[in-house]
Amino acid sequence: MAAPLVLVVLVAVTVRAVLFRSSLAGFISERVEVVSPLNSWKRVVEGMSLLDLGVSPYSGDVFHETPLIVYLFHFVVDYAEIVFMIVDALTAVALYLAVRDYNKAMFKQQRLYLELKKYAPESHDLLRVPTEMYYIPLKVALFYLLNPYTVLCCVAKSTSAINNAVIALFILSTVKGSLLLSAVFLALATYQSLYPVTLFMPALLYLLQRQFIPVKAANPDFWLFTCQYGSLYLGSLVIVLCHSFFLLNSWDFVYSIYGFILSVPDLTPNIGLFWYFFAEMFEHFSLFFVCVFQINVFFYTVPLTIKLKEHPFFLLFIQLAIISIFKSYPTVGDVALYMAFLPMWSHLSRFLRNLFFVSCMLIVCSVLFPVLWHLWIYAGSANSNFYYAITLSFNVGQILLVSDYFYAFLRREYHLQHGLYLTKKDGSEATLILS
């Protein structure tokens, strides 16, 4: 299996190298869909030169990257293109390994459940077979590396690629069961972009499941483990933050990064939902609505965790999708990360209902973004409403996609327990209705 993976990586690197050398690179790195104020490469370069001049990079309103990233690129700025390609490859390999291990674990669990007769007898059609699962890790890597979104993101040298790599490593260490590494990478991801804090719950649930600790309030083991993981996470977060403080000798970066993420002062159009609303809104309402909008990301964690506590990996996937839809400065790089996991759920395909519709919607929107941008900014004939309409439908498409997968997942679980062919009380065929 290693050979195809190497091949995929080689193809991906070639594509990126060609694009880096073409005239498109400059153009792509200016697209608002690909870079946001948080992760644009131009701003990283700006921050580095400010640092070289002995000025705090956070003194202006341009730089919102974390101190660790500036210092990292300080050493490798001459090889930035190679670094970004390596980061992408690293993400793909991490995802590959994580998914492979997870699939093994799932298969074991399925066998166990079969032996325990937890599945309904006539639901055997739904069981997963090794031949189908064999190529899934490779597909995941392929989906990540050759996804146009990822390619664009890498060619634009958007630092969301690094963010994705950290999250992928976090997933890998969680799947491998390494408590410490998982907490450290989660802390790094949180440090980078704040929102991954919602991944704490799925990771904890996964680790608990791995240790066979039941999630019960009365169980002391559960509380012990939670405290352990929580303190590891908080500890590493504090260490990283303090480290940043000592690098720059000031706490400016906290406001400049997390304040910037939470209060959304930069309303440059992007593929998210924030910019248009806050550009239109009266100033004195904006605090309230910022809270409402930001709560969206965190709010779904609780009900989802309760519903999916048996399936932490799926919860992780849903959480990633929710972050990329509702975060304040989303880019296509974030979308690419959760889309990479779609092949993992290929066994849900028979329950997916709107896949065709939704994928058409997403493709059309992706193509229309630059068209409407052109009409708005360059031709001057359209206006921001046109662009926002596409943003909105792109996000609706994403939400439909995620809810479709969510529904399909629950439905499969239901059928596994109650059998594939449901009958009504009178013996006729019954159908399930989502309500």
Add this chain to the structure above:
Amino acid sequence: MGLLSDPNRRQALSRVVTRLNTPLCIISYLVGMGWFLGLAFHPFTLRTYISENSMGSTMVEEQFQGGDRALSYAREFAAHKKASGGSPVAWLERTMRGLGLEVYTQSFVRTLPFPDEATERYMVKGTNVYGILRAPRAASTESLVLSVPCSEGQNNNQAVGLLLALASYFRGQIYWAKDIIFLVNEHDLIGMEAWLEGYHDVNVTEIKSSVMMGRAGAIQAAVSLELNTDVTTSFDVIVEGLNGQLPNLDMVNLFHAFCQKNTLLCTIQGKLQRSDYDTFPGYLHNLQTLLLMVLKQGSGRPQGDHGLFLRYHIEAITLRGINSFRQYKYDMNTVGKTLEGMFRKLNNLSERLHQSYFFYLLPSLSRFVSIGIYMPAIGFILLILILRSLDLWIKLNRAGTTTEDGAADDDDQDAKPGFLSLATPIVICHATGLSLYYIPTMSQDMATDHFPVSESEAVVLISIAIYVAGLALPHNTHRYLTGAGSDQGWMTLKLISLLYLAIQLSCIALINFSLGFILAITIVPVAAIVQPTGPKVLYGILLVLVTPATTLLGSIFLYRELIEYPVSILECWQLFLQAIAGGILDHYLRRRYRAVKSEQAGQPLRVFYTEELNVIGGRNGGTILSSSREILLSWRLEILVLIAWDWIFNSFVFLFDFEIGSTGVVFHETS
């Protein structure tokens, strides 16, 4: 979501889509066509009105009385032009300076990629002269432009005369709050492009021009004037700009308002407005005007010098004076007063024109159709593609192992179409598109060395040859591939093609509605019908009939019919060849959307077709060089479609075992 998540309703819906597919498609096509034809119908149009507040009323008292002066300037200019054999730069400079303007010149040089036979130009050299009237009441932050092309022969002398007379009159007024630039540009669009690039300090084409010395702030609006006679009977207003861009409707309204005030006759597309709009002949008249506008806009070439301003976010129109056999003639005073009024109104602007519509079609000067009303026409046509692809998707799903409710289907499993059999035609089609883009101009030297053709002929013939080869190629590769033989194979390929077509058409329709619509009505029905089973010969002929090249030919024919100057087939073919050459030339002359520097310089149209960035975008951005107005539809229509559609079309051809190559030969012999 209720509709989509309830399985019973879904099943009902999918049954409707599959069983009633053909009738639904036909209905949708008819509704789309009907809707489009209805656009010219009086009740569906809106009355035009000036929405910009600062231009609200026409209460300006015009006092221009320099008509005679304009005529004497015109005669003097004509004499000097004849003497110097080009633009009389020294005289213009002297005269403008004498009027109290700040005068500057800008010289430019441009070598065309190959000789332009229509206007006999290859190395173009010229000088633009412009004078700035500084506003006494404001800092030089905003300006207006009055431009007049200095053309060959006796053309446009009166326009230059009027420009000078207006300059001298404007100089004496105290109310100007914006600088006014009086520009005389040489070699029409080439000179205009050179001036605009110089003014905004960008270089998107390869024009070499001298550094521009004087500027006058951001240009808010521009009027381009063409006038050949001492007296006029009517004025024609021209709106279509580069790539089908239109100026803000308020510019047109402003002109219309002042024409009415001065009782000047005004036309659009050369058609006078009729008062009996509610009768059938009135409707036909409006429809004719609308169709002319659609054809002109679809061609994507600027119909006047104003067309290049639009790219820089400057609202502009061209006014063309016409002297026909009508009894009542207007003298220069009336024309001057109209222009004076317009400039005074524009002078009142407190911000850029943005209130009124940018997307519109004009069935007459006083009525317009806005985007919300005309978009459903193309929406219905595109609906066919969506219905067809839904049908295919449902069929494909049924053929697979599962059905909606998770019940297993025992159908025999077709081998899934291989990746190779799908990717090959797509790659080949894109490759032919790319070669069509690059090869014609690259290989013209080689062609002229080996064959007895001129350079421009060589370019055209190479384009056609590659085009025809492009039609045949994917078909021939078919033999080497297996796996596409199954039903699933062609269905998947067709599904992809249909979706691709729908996306491309909707993108084009957003940018240039007319082009999108012309393409859609021809290509969509055939794309929906064809499949590998059934009368293959008929399908093959249909497919050749809807190729963009044929559409271009048809459009030229229709245009000539509409302007009541029909052509024979042979002439039409000549025009077609000219249109292709002109289009390629235009593209190289002004690579439209390739520059980025200033906010106005249009960033790539190349952005917009993600798959084919360079190919289509670059091509799409042609301008017009030749002023021969006969060639209506430039190749841009052709190439744009050609490349984009190349593979769509080919994918269909690919479905057949049909010798498209031989049809290509027939195609060729017609010349």
